Amino acid sequence: MKQVIVITGASSGFGALTARALADAGHIVYASMRWTTGSNAPQVAEAARYAKEHGVDLRTVELDVANDVSTNAGIAKIIADNGRLDVVIHNAGHMSFGPAEAFTPEQFAQLYDINVLSTQRVNRAALPQLRKQGRGLVVWVSSSSARGGTPPYLSPYFAAKAAMDSLAVSYAGELARWGIETSIIVPGAFTKGTNHFAHSGAPADGARAAEYDEGPYAGLPDQALKGLAALEPADADAGTVAEAIVKVVGMPFGKRPFRTHIDPSQDGAEIVNGVADRVRAEMFRRIGIEDLLSPRVNG
C-alpha cells in the first residue's frame, strides 16, 4: 500500500539512501532537509533527477529540525499536499568526537538539539494529524551505542542517542492507544558509506583536549576509531539500514517489530535491548497497562 512518508536529515547518509529505497518501493516520499535553496540545492536537484530517471515519487521539502517554525511549515505542506501523513521517520543526527571534558555544556546542548529535540519538534508538528487519522507509524533511527558496547570519545553523541532511544520507548506506549505504531531501527557503527564519522564535530575547548592528547590518552583517538573500523566486516553496507526501513514500512499494521538491529560489528546492543524490551513488557503487565505494548486497531 502506497504511504505518505516524511524522513528527516535526508540530504545524505542513511536518510538519502532510505528516501530513495522507499520511493523505489512505491511510496510518496518526502526527503526533508534544511537549506534546500542553499547548500543543499544540489541534493534537491539530485533527488528530482533520481525521481525522474526511476519514475518514482521522491520529493524534497524544506524542514530544519532545529527550528520550530521551519518544522511546522514543512510538515504542514506535506499534509496540505496529500491530505494525510502515514509515516514519520526520525533520522536526522550529528556526531562529535573528542574527550568528554573538552566539550562545553553548550556543545552537549547542541548535540541534544540536533539528535533529540529535533524529533520532538517533528512529533509535535506531525502527531496531531496521525492521531486524527487513528492510524500511523513512527520509525526512529536510534543507535546501537544506546545499549551496546561503546568506545571512548563519542560522549555527547552517545548521550543524545541514549536519550533519543529512551524517548522512542516512551512515545511507543503513549501513542499506542491512538493507533500509532512505533518501530525502532538500531544501526551499529558504519564507519564507511556515510559521512557520519568524517563530519564529526570537535571539542571547543582545545586546551583541555590537548591535556588528554598529550597525556595518558595519547594515541587513544586513533586506537578507538581504528578499533571500531576493524570490528566492521568488509561487506558492511549502510544500504542494509535503508532496506530494513523499507521492510518495516511495508509490513502490515500492528505486526511490525518493536526493534530491528542492523549491526555488522555486533556490539552487543541486540542482546541488551532484547532483555530491556522484555523487562519493559513485564512492567506494563505488572501495572495493568499491557495494552500499550501494541498499537490499537481503530475502526
Next chain:
Amino acid sequence: MKQVIVITGASSGFGALTARALADAGHIVYASMRWTTGSNAPQVAEAARYAKEHGVDLRTVELDVANDVSTNAGIAKIIADNGRLDVVIHNAGHMSFGPAEAFTPEQFAQLYDINVLSTQRVNRAALPQLRKQGRGLVVWVSSSSARGGTPPYLSPYFAAKAAMDSLAVSYAGELARWGIETSIIVPGAFTKGTNHFAHSGAPADGARAAEYDEGPYAGLPDQALKGLAALEPADADAGTVAEAIVKVVGMPFGKRPFRTHIDPSQDGAEIVNGVADRVRAEMFRRIGIEDLLSPRVNG
C-alpha cells in the same frame, strides 16, 4: 580515610540524606545547592545545626549546577579551603510528568540541562584538580529508568537520565588512565521519602495534554503512578541509597563496583545493566583498550 567530598542537589532528597550520612562516616562533606542565602537558607541552617549536634564536618556551599560561573566558584572554594577534592557526587536532578507530546522542546532542553549539563559543568570545574592529584572518585546517581522497565508520562526525565547514564559510562573510560574511579548508583523509583515525584514539572502545552487526558489516555496518569507505587515494597527506604553511597566511598580505590543497584521495585535495570556492562567490557577487549576498565593506580 577522611575524604573531601562535594555532592550536588543536596538541599533535599537523596542529596541531603547522603550528605549527612557521609559526614556521619567521618568525611569532610560539602552539601552543594543553589540559593543558599535565599529559599534554601533554612536548609543551610539545618545542615549547620546537624553538623553541630552530631559533631561532624558537614558544610554547605553555593553551587547552582545550571550556571557555569556559580559551579566554577563553588568548586574553586572547596579546593581553596582544602587544597584538594577527592570525591564528586552527581546527584542534582529534576523530574516532570505528562504526555511527551505536550512538553515543548524548550522543556526537554531544561530537563537535559538540570539532569545532564549540570554534571558536565561540575566535571569541567572539578576534574582538572582530580586529574592533577592523579587520584579521585566520581559517583553518579543515575536511575533504573535508563535501562529498566519504564511507565509512560515521564519522557523528558527518562530521556535525560538515559543520557546521564551514558555520559557516566563514557567518562568512566576517559578518566581511568588519570587515576579517577567511576561508580554509578542506580536507584529505582522511590515514590515516597523524597520530593522527587511531588515536585514534578508539568507540560507547558496544556491543550495538547488535555487531548490525551480526555481521550484514550484518560485515567492513565493515575494508573501509572499508582502502579509504580504498588510495585514498591512497604519498607522501601530512600535512606538505603545514601547508605549505598557511603559504602562505595568507603571502599578501597580500584575495588569499587562499577554499578550498585538499589531498586526495591525490581524494574529489571539490574539485569539489563549487567548484560550491558559485560558487552562494554567485551568491546574494550576486542579493540585493545581493556586497561580503561579499571582506574590506573598512580605512584
